[in-house]
Amino acid sequence: MRIARRLKTNSATILIVTLWIMTILTLLALGIGRQTRVDLAFSKYKLGKMRSKYAAWSAAFYGIDLLSKEIGSAADEEGAGQPPLAGLYLSQEQSAKDLFAEIGIPYGSFDIRQTHLDPKKNSKVYYGFSDEQSRLDLNALTLQNAGILKELILLLGYDEQTAETVSISLVDWMDADANLADRSFGAEEEYYQQLERPYHCKNMSLESVEELFSVRGMSDPLWHDLKPYVTIFPSEGTVRVNFSMAPEILLLAMVRHFTGSRSNTDVEDADSLVRKILEYRCGADGQATTSDDRPVVLSELVLNAKEKTLASFLIPYEAKGPGFIRMEIEAVGRPLQVATHVSMVVRLSDLSVVFWRRDGEREP
Numbered sequence: 001m002r003i004a005r006r007l008k009t010n011s012a013t014i015l016i017v018t019l020w021i022m023t024i025l026t027l028l029a030l031g032i033g034r035q036t037r038v039d040l041a042f043s044k045y046k047l048g049k050m051r052s053k054y055a056a057w058s059a060a061f062y063g064i065d066l067l068s069k070e071i072g073s074a075a076d077e078e079g080a081g082q083p084p085l086a087g088l089y090l091s092q093e094q095s096a097k098d099l100f101a102e103i104g105i106p107y108g109s110f111d112i113r114q115t116h117l118d119p120k121k122n123s124k125v126y127y128g129f130s131d132e133q134s135r136l137d138l139n140a141l142t143l144q145n146a147g148i149l150k151e152l153i154l155l156l157g158y159d160e161q162t163a164e165t166v167s168i169s170l171v172d173w174m175d176a177d178a179n180l181a182d183r184s185f186g187a188e189e190e191y192y193q194q195l196e197r198p199y200h201c202k203n204m205s206l207e208s209v210e211e212l213f214s215v216r217g218m219s220d221p222l223w224h225d226l227k228p229y230v231t232i233f234p235s236e237g238t239v240r241v242n243f244s245m246a247p248e249i250l251l252l253a254m255v256r257h258f259t260g261s262r263s264n265t266d267v268e269d270a271d272s273l274v275r276k277i278l279e280y281r282c283g284a285d286g287q288a289t290t291s292d293d294r295p296v297v298l299s300e301l302v303l304n305a306k307e308k309t310l311a312s313f314l315i316p317y318e319a320k321g322p323g324f325i326r327m328e329i330e331a332v333g334r335p336l337q338v339a340t341h342v343s344m345v346v347r348l349s350d351l352s353v354v355f356w357r358r359d360g361e362r363e364p
Helices: 002-072 074-079 094-100 147-155 160-174 189-193 209-214 220-229 248-257 267-282 305-317
Strands: 103-105 108-113 324-333 338-347 352-358
Touching: 002 103, 002 108, 002 324, 002 338, 002 352, 094 108, 147 160, 147 220, 147 248, 160 209, 209 220, 248 267, 248 305, 267 305
Parallel strands: none
Antiparallel strands: 103 108, 108 324, 324 338, 338 352
């Protein structure tokens, strides 16, 4: 009897241990299976990301090829009264979508999109290229025209002191001397060396828009708001802006810079001139970015005396033709439709890529 009870007890123990072992093995199998699924999904994502990256490269070569072909016919377009590359600027029309939207390749697809700076129309997608000279070139700012940047910052909703400090300090940051452009708002080596974490004043042209972070008065919110409207191309020369493509807020900043005693005009005159520029370039249908849009010719606008005075101040700042083209690329890689976004700028004179940034990478 004792032997029988002992065998019965041992059998029960063995059964319990066996059940525990099976449970543990089952949990291990489930864990391994789950990890395998995670690893597989991650591998698919990495494959899709790699393919989307190469799709972005395909878009870059595709865009440069289109630019090359368009430059070849630029003379004919100018002869017809159209600016070079006019056919490749932003548009919602089918021809632009055919050229730039959902271009398929064996391992994915891509779009080339226009940067559209009208905050009222952010929900719309515009396809094509944008002229980088529709932005304000920071490298071309001097003490004489830094007021354009000041007005732009004011229009973005910041106070007078911030606008004055950033615009004047940027001039000091780039000029070669150690003299303050303004005792109250400027900043040279002495100011930056007295900071908690000191650094040197550059005294050279900007190599990146992100360098604005180093300038006295700059903040994260201001940099975020300002960035869409400024550029660092070209790296030298005078301020030149494409009035036919520039956003309303930049046109307002430029014209308001010239108001006051120098022109005997006020803000209302400046706003009226910009309104007429916008109406003129929209063409007969009154709609922006449609087929009847026309390049701005200041001499063809119907202006009153004060508006003509302001327009005369604008003429030296007009870009005669595009020098740098920006492309915003949205590329997708299969099989998981993984996306990659690339911003790039191409110099038209030699079709070289002077700027390239992918996804969340910092600017060079």
